[in-house]
Amino acid sequence: MTHGTHNAVDDPRNENVLIYINGELFPRSEAKISVFDSGYLVGDGVWEGLRLHKGVLVFLKEHYNRLFQGAKTIGMDLKMTRQDITNAIWETLNANEMQDGVHVRLMFTRGIKKTPSQDPRLTISGPNLVIIAEYKKADPKSRDRGVTLFTSTIRRGSPDYLDPRLNCHSKIHEVQALVQAIEAGADEALMLDINGFVSTCNATNFFMVKDGEVWTSTGQYCMNGITRGKVIEICEKSGITCRQKNFSLFDAYGADEAFVTGSFGGLTPVTKIDGRVISGSVPGAMTQKLQQLYEKEIEHAVQISKV
Structure with missing residues (x-):
């Protein structure tokens, strides 16, 4: 299934x-x-x-x-x-x-x-x-169960040939990455940038949590996600340290928690990356807190739209 x-x-x-x-x-x-x-x-x-x-x-x-x-x-x-x-x-x-x-x-x-x-x-x-x-x-079972990721050999492109921020119909490289992940037995693909740093997933943006801090990529090689931007804003407003930085699989494998973001699913926990267990139970404390804050952000957007 x-x-x-x-x-x-x-x-x-x-x-x-x-x-x-x-x-x-x-x-x-x-x-x-x-x-x-x-x-x-x-x-x-x-x-x-x-x-x-x-x-x-x-x-x-x-x-x-x-x-x-x-x-x-x-x-x-x-x-x-x-x-x-x-x-x-x-x-x-x-x-x-x-x-x-x-x-x-x-x-x-x-x-x-x-x-x-x-x-x-x-x-x-x-x-x-x-x-x-x-x-x-979104099926709540995905949030309750979390998703597993596999690091694809397909890289996120450089801005000089296909800027990852361009939300275009040409998605074959993302499909290729997902096919690799599925064949490896994972749910979705984690993709690196041209320098080997963690960038994004095939259809969502990646975040990790380490020692109470939230990390995500610099944004140079990742999708221009609306939900990604909202999570970063939420962290800033709530006093949660959110670092947009280069980090590698070394860091991701050692994360306390990880989650991915998208307009449809919101924040979905990650349980494994390349077979390494990130979190035995989901969602983690920080992921759950951000899920709740994101839902409040949606409710706030609804309220101000109706004023």
Whole structure:
């Protein structure tokens, strides 16, 4: 059975959700896009994963900042304002009568190509926008059980050829890393940077705890995670020492606790890295404290959005 940070509780309502494609809504079974789409052909696009919590799209500003920065980085004009996108998201949510416990996948590609090619000049349409909203709650079993990691030989890229902060559709190196981890019997992959320091995981960001301090990578070679940023902010506000620094597997193997972060799963404990036991019981005291503080941060975001 699949186990990892993206495990979700099964919800039969998802069989009948409506999917947004370029201003139209389609039943799940009829939602399709051209085989000449840039995202399908060459992975040319940017995306975001959002949470709808108690009627509020949580941390929407931060997600938009990352989305528009990514689009600008790859030279793609989304042809929509933030408000236009928000309207499209709510059109989708309202059509599905959704208010809580929802995960929204927002995907832009450069558009339809005249012929299979990398060349953006051969794009013959405007950008394609697909919005998939599903009833999706993280399976509490993942948090209770924790996840195991395996260090992949696939490295996080250098900013001069594929900046890890770019939330783009091209994810094959992360898939490769995850395949290695699965084949090694682990749940997810831990990835090093080009200098051999611990960077991130294949789909989440990595943190460790040592002697009451929280450590995470410098951020130079890791995903620009919204939840990662929130955890760092929470530590600063709560007087918890959080160091963004270079550290190696030597340090990670000796951690008192470890956890990974992501918009969907929040904070998920890590029990083993490369077979070394990090924590026999989860969550550890610091991880549990940060889980609680992160949930309070979400509730605060909901409150101020409704003022």
